[in-house]
Amino acid sequence: MRTKGPLSRYMRWLATISVLAILALGLVACGSDESTATDPAPTTSDSATTSDSATTSDSATTTSTAPTGNDASNGDLLQAPTEDSPEGQITIWDRSGDLYEVFDATIVRFNEKYPNIIVNHLAVDIDAKLQNTLITGTDVPDGVFLDDAKIGGFSDFLWDLSDVLAPYVDDIASQKVDVNTIDGGVFGVPFDLDPGLLYYNETALAEAGVDATLIETYDDLLDAARDYQATNPESGPIHLEQSPFLGQLQLEMFASQLGTSMADAAGELRLDSPEYEQILTFLDTVREEDLGTRAEYLSPTDIAELENGNQVFYPWAIWFSFAPQQLLTETTGDWRAMELPAWEAGGARSGAMGGSSFVLPREGENSELAWLFYEFLMFDEAGYSAVWGPNDVYPTGLNTSIPSYLPAADPTAPLFEPVEALGGQDLWAVATEAGAQIPGGTPLPSWWAGAVDYLGNNIQRMLDGDLNPSEVISRSTDEIQENLVDRQ
Amino acid sequence: MARPRAAPYVFVAPFVAIFLAFSVYPLVFTARLSLTNWRGVGDPMWVGWDNYAYLLTNDRFWSSLWNSAVLWVLIVPVQLVVGVIVAVLLNSAKLQLRGMYRVAFIVPFVMPLVAVAQIWVVLFDEGYGAVNSLLGSVGLPNVGWLTTGTWAKPTLALLFLWKTTGFIVIIMLSGLQSIDSVLYESASLDGASWSRQLRSITVPLIRRTIMFVVVLQTLAVFQMFAEPFVVTQGGPYSSTTTAGYFLYNHINRADLGTGAANSLLLVVLVMALSLMFVRMLRVEDGS
Numbered sequence: 001m002r003t004k005g006p007l008s009r010y011m012r013w014l015a016t017i018s019v020l021a022i023l024a025l026g027l028v029a030c031g032s033d034e035s036t037a038t039d040p041a042p043t044t045s046d047s048a049t050t051s052d053s054a055t056t057s058d059s060a061t062t063t064s065t066a067p068t069g070n071d072a073s074n075g076d077l078l079q080a081p082t083e084d085s086p087e088g089q090i091t092i093w094d095r096s097g098d099l100y101e102v103f104d105a106t107i108v109r110f111n112e113k114y115p116n117i118i119v120n121h122l123a124v125d126i127d128a129k130l131q132n133t134l135i136t137g138t139d140v141p142d143g144v145f146l147d148d149a150k151i152g153g154f155s156d157f158l159w160d161l162s163d164v165l166a167p168y169v170d171d172i173a174s175q176k177v178d179v180n181t182i183d184g185g186v187f188g189v190p191f192d193l194d195p196g197l198l199y200y201n202e203t204a205l206a207e208a209g210v211d212a213t214l215i216e217t218y219d220d221l222l223d224a225a226r227d228y229q230a231t232n233p234e235s236g237p238i239h240l241e242q243s244p245f246l247g248q249l250q251l252e253m254f255a256s257q258l259g260t261s262m263a264d265a266a267g268e269l270r271l272d273s274p275e276y277e278q279i280l281t282f283l284d285t286v287r288e289e290d291l292g293t294r295a296e297y298l299s300p301t302d303i304a305e306l307e308n309g310n311q312v313f314y315p316w317a318i319w320f321s322f323a324p325q326q327l328l329t330e331t332t333g334d335w336r337a338m339e340l341p342a343w344e345a346g347g348a349r350s351g352a353m354g355g356s357s358f359v360l361p362r363e364g365e366n367s368e369l370a371w372l373f374y375e376f377l378m379f380d381e382a383g384y385s386a387v388w389g390p391n392d393v394y395p396t397g398l399n400t401s402i403p404s405y406l407p408a409a410d411p412t413a414p415l416f417e418p419v420e421a422l423g424g425q426d427l428w429a430v431a432t433e434a435g436a437q438i439p440g441g442t443p444l445p446s447w448w449a450g451a452v453d454y455l456g457n458n459i460q461r462m463l464d465g466d467l468n469p470s471e472v473i474s475r476s477t478d479e480i481q482e483n484l485v486d487r488q
Numbered sequence: 489m490a491r492p493r494a495a496p497y498v499f500v501a502p503f504v505a506i507f508l509a510f511s512v513y514p515l516v517f518t519a520r521l522s523l524t525n526w527r528g529v530g531d532p533m534w535v536g537w538d539n540y541a542y543l544l545t546n547d548r549f550w551s552s553l554w555n556s557a558v559l560w561v562l563i564v565p566v567q568l569v570v571g572v573i574v575a576v577l578l579n580s581a582k583l584q585l586r587g588m589y590r591v592a593f594i595v596p597f598v599m600p601l602v603a604v605a606q607i608w609v610v611l612f613d614e615g616y617g618a619v620n621s622l623l624g625s626v627g628l629p630n631v632g633w634l635t636t637g638t639w640a641k642p643t644l645a646l647l648f649l650w651k652t653t654g655f656i657v658i659i660m661l662s663g664l665q666s667i668d669s670v671l672y673e674s675a676s677l678d679g680a681s682w683s684r685q686l687r688s689i690t691v692p693l694i695r696r697t698i699m700f701v702v703v704l705q706t707l708a709v710f711q712m713f714a715e716p717f718v719v720t721q722g723g724p725y726s727s728t729t730t731a732g733y734f735l736y737n738h739i740n741r742a743d744l745g746t747g748a749a750n751s752l753l754l755v756v757l758v759m760a761l762s763l764m765f766v767r768m769l770r771v772e773d774g775s
Contacts (some may be wrong), residue, residue: 127740131528131742134528134529135528135529153741153742156529156530157529242635243721244721244723245721295615299609299613300609300610300613300615300616300617301613301614301615301616304615304616305615446741446742447741449740449741450737450741453548453726453737457723457724457725457726460723460724460725461725483546483548487525487542487743487746
């Protein structure tokens with residue numbers, strides 16, 4: 001008698017599982033309450049698949065229901081409290097680290113102004129937790145520190161701050177207002193401005209007879225690099241970033257200098273432009289002429305090449321100042337900062353690279369009180385002086401960014417002190433003057449970080465010599481359009 | 489006396505409730521999510537099989553599976569061989585300081601991955617890493633261990649091997665200790681060598697343990713996320729973007745529908761691989 005073998009039993013089992021899986025999918029699909037692309041019907045808050053209905057706040061501000069857009073007319077606008085001495089508890093999320101300590105130390109001063117507001121300040125892995133918290137609507141904080149690049153992706157969950165920011169908005173760096181503005185609403189309280197600067201090793205350059213202060217354009221920078229290399233043949237004077245993410249961030253700094261960005265305000269790609277061609281051609285020239293040191297930002301190779309004088313030009317955000325202060329023990333004191341070169345003579349001498357803001361989730365219980373906290377931190381002299389001025393964490397002040405609030409970023413009224421690791425240079429003056437030149441920007445699309453897989457990687461391929469600038473642009477445009485923009 | 493008919497159901501009810509809540513419901517929810525383009529906000533829009541079609545025609549999806557498959561080849565066979573041999577050595581009564589060796593093997597497993605990753609980055613740095621220094625001392629050129637598509641996978645596999653092989657050794661040891669020592673004594677009396685005992689007694693009798701390890705590590709390799717996340721960020725050029733890391737990218741970008749479809753495809757794949765290995769075990773057993 002012929003019996004069924006193990007293989008046929010296995011196949012039968014697998015077939016059964018497959019049929020059950022298909023049936024299950026079919027059943028859940030038939031019974032679903034999903035809408036179609038043309039069905040914008042609001043859902044209820046008890047649905048397992050929605051979470052955007054706003055809660056009824058117990059505050060004295062607004063009670064909004066099921067907001068589905070960012071139109072200022074639909075009740076998404078946060079209003080400031082009207083009481084003389086508002087009271088309540090707020091939960092504020094910040095990233096762990098030094099900046100958390102700095103913000104934490106400001107709470108005492110905030111409470112001098114608002115004694116009845118209790119601040120529950122938490123160090124949280126925001127990248128890991130915020131999305132889930134907002135989707136589920138549980139334990140939603142009242143205020144969150146967030147990268148500017150992520151605001152676009154969360155704006156549906158956030159209060160439109162247009163009304164509360166109205167008294168200040170004209171005095172905030174336009175680039176910061178622009179990156180927080182989505183469909184006419186402003187969704188973040190701008191925190192810092194991170195102007196791009198050109199860091200250079202003055203001692204090494206002086207020994208080679210190169211005067212960096214004469215550099216005004218990127219062509220001048222190439223000439224200075226060639227001159228330096230002529231006396232230091234082993235050197236690669238200009239930093240070329242090897243991390244796809246940071247390389248893309250640096251590219252956007254250069255683009256910001258030219259008043260453009262990867263996507264326009266409507267989220268449409270605009271990589272295919274003369275500006276990007278110009279920037280990529282500059283980077284490709286550095287590679288082609290062997291004028292660069294390719295390394296990941298402050299990796300062991302990067303640090304070693306900075307220390308041994310092979311790498312002497314570092315076009316980067318102000319926060320590179322951390323390196324000479326903490327990591328470059330051999331060359332600390334040799335470094336200086338200046339405005340970035342311009343792309344054309346007379347052009348802007350800086351662009352924005354990175355930056356963060358404070359956002360207020362609509363489902364926070366006391367968002368209006370959190371607004372008072374951020375208003376104090378950013379727009380009250382006692383607040384911003386506590387953040388950027390000398391404090392227990394940074395005895396000479398926080399010198400890795402400058403305020404985006406222009407009255408606080410006065411070049412003649414420094415908040416942080418000159419930096420010894422930069423030879424006692426007045427970095428405040430350099431950075432605030434550079435920051436004032438940053439052209440306006442656009443909100444970063446929610447898919448910005450995802451573009452690293454395409455644009456970030458293609459830049460690296462160009463630096464490998466496998467693609468030319470035009471190919472980077474055309475290939476990245478096609479890939480981003482297909483995999484990110486079209487799938488929004 | 490009549491037996492209380494409800495009692496069995498009452499006893500299993502807590503398990504069933506927890507199982508339904510934390511296993512079945514999430515699975516059904518994921519299946520449902522995979523047929524929408526939900527991004528965590530607003531109404532989920534029905535897209536049918538679009539997410540599956542997108543993934544199955546996407547080079548990067550297949551590339552992530554390929555990366556995981558290559559890592560599997562680099563990791564699992566090596567881990568099995570090393571695991572069995574080390575476990576046999578550690579199980580030997582003649583070995584001095586057995587306890588110390590056992591602890592030494594498990595230490596990498598309990599070390600925080602982030603710390604290990606940092607060590608790896610420093611050791612394998614292209615310009616100034618210790619490994620390239622050693623190579624340079626014998627006249628060999630620098631290798632881009634973490635910066636070239638060719639070497640990034642083996643370097644990552646080495647980290648995984650170093651970190652988890654101790655755990656595999658412990659599992660193998662537990663399998664070895666279920667073997668009756670009389671078998672070895674008889675084999676010795678019959679003149680069987682150490683290697684013959686390994687091939688004819690040890691390996692056949694811990695086959696189930698070996699298969700358990702294979703299934704366990706297949707799951708681990710295809711779901712591998714933390715290692716590439718902290719060491720290579722999936723690069724260079726996505727060469728270390730594993731299936732698990734690729735899935736994370738969708739979730740992290742709030743593309744929850746595609747992420748759900750991706751996770752279900754992975755479930756099917758890993759389940760099929762696991763069944764295949766279990767099937768191989770049964771064939772070997774003759775059952």
